[in-house]
Amino acid sequence: MHHSCFLAAAAIILLSFTSAKADELSFDLPKLETGKSSPISLWSTYYHIWSAKEKNTGIPLLNKNNKKLTGNLSEKDWCLAAIEGTVVVQASNGSVKTFNYADKKGENQVDCSKTLNISPIKNSWIKATGKSRFKLAQGKYGDGVNSYKLIPYRTIAVDSSKIPYGTVVYIPKARGVTIKLPSGKNATHDGYFYAADTGGAIEANHIDVFSGTQTANPFPQFIYSKPESTFDAFVVTDPAINEKLTKLHL
8 A cells, every 4th residue: 555665764763663661552451351241332443643754845734823843745645644643754854753633724735635536525524634733742652632642552532422531441352462563563452442532533433543653454353444343342440440541641
């Protein structure tokens, strides 16, 4: 899907993520006994960090005040940064910074429907993508809502009217799945996720799993990106698990 030149740039940029704390990306929580609990039915998509390099020509990321945050990016990188919500940009001087989507209240910079060949009739959300504005992220992997940090394979974006922010969700189909960490090492997921983000297309029982630097589907066991492809999940009330994942995101 991605061109080799993009992958080379991504390899350079992702070096900045290899120094994560050992416990930040550990997945050693105990199996949840779900026999006496009532499941909730969810369906899922996934999102990730987009990686980009500044170009001589293109379009910069702007903040809410229309001030430049970066040098020029290609139209494709710009649009995909807006869609994913988090982008790591390698500047022309070699420095690397992470930016987050802030809002879509600015004037249109790019026709992302044309750039990405996405039908605005079938996907009305693409119309406002070119109005996106950004901010410098505080977290290593970007920021969610309510000052939460995004954590790969832990954070989920939710509709807070369905799943309140700060909720821990256990997905049995995620437990035991091998995932690739930003360092390149593999880990085995324990099934627990934390509601710390949202998105314009996240409604009702739709969740979006944050996969960090991994661009491929991290959980093909349950992520089908189709509303009709639902799976069982459980809201976790264990105070020790809730406290651990809350601290991880703050």
